[in-house]
Amino acid sequence: MTTQPLPIIIDCDPGVDDSIGILLALGSPELEVRAVTTVNGNVPVATGTSNALRILELAGRSDIGVYRGCDRALLNKPLAGKFHGPNGLAGLQLPEPETNASTQHAVDRMAQELRRAGEQGTRLTICTLGPMTNLALLLRLHPELAAHVDRVVSMGGAFRIPGNRALTAEFNILADPHAAQVVYSAGLQTVLIPLDATHQAMTTPQRVAAMSGPGRVGQAVGQMLAHWDRNDVQRYGARGGPLHDPLVIAFLVAPALFETSPAHVFVEHGNSLCQGQTVADWYNQSGEPADAQIVTRIDADGIFALFAKRLQRLDPAT
């Protein structure tokens, strides 16, 4: 019996690790990417949209539509991502895209894809690799479409370790904490891959070498990861940098490599020192449903071995 690939939408702000996440999804036959939607985050949404097109073309998959989304958070001012360089790809120069983004807005496309999934009797998995502005708007505009969402699987948050863009806040959540609170209070089934997990996924030199094959994709990934090293063994316990967003794809493809704990998630969205902090109700003290699975531990070696194999599939001739 053949299993149907899991239909997903990738909502992202490419971004080095977003771009590698997109490539891994394209190299994974278990997944069917129905759309790539973009949002303001690591880079302005126009830059992120152009990067998404370039990455799809690099992988020979410009048949997948790119839909430009919100150019700012619901309330907060833009917060540029560190470590991605001015072009969002750590200086990697890819050719100008030959294809254009659709004129349809990301939120409208998400709605259309969810309606179509509903008509087909299926549900979509929404992967968020950036701030959750688009998804929050979708839920406010079309609450009835939540029924066609299977799960929201996101890179975001920090629970038992410090934040990376503020003392207690991770970038994607801090960039739009109001949107994140809308999503986590919507009653959807969610999976969070927070810094607690991604800091276990360090791009050590050996892992980078394994992901940097001789083909076009392997070379591009190698160039981007060359700039990802935080060079801070004291903080991270290893050379390299935490490879955040690709873990979302790995979770969908190989969930056995991840340990999760159930909880309800709240987001501090007040204008406070802790704005953007994610707070887990591990012991059901709030009475809210434990509708989130929070990744606590990962098998990093298994995940990086998977990454190397999936990237090789995109460079078949090498």
Ligand code: BDR
């Ligand atoms: C997240 O922030 C961005 O810089 C990365 O792309 C990732 O999504 C990590 O905090």
Ligand code: CA
């Ligand atoms: Ca991202």
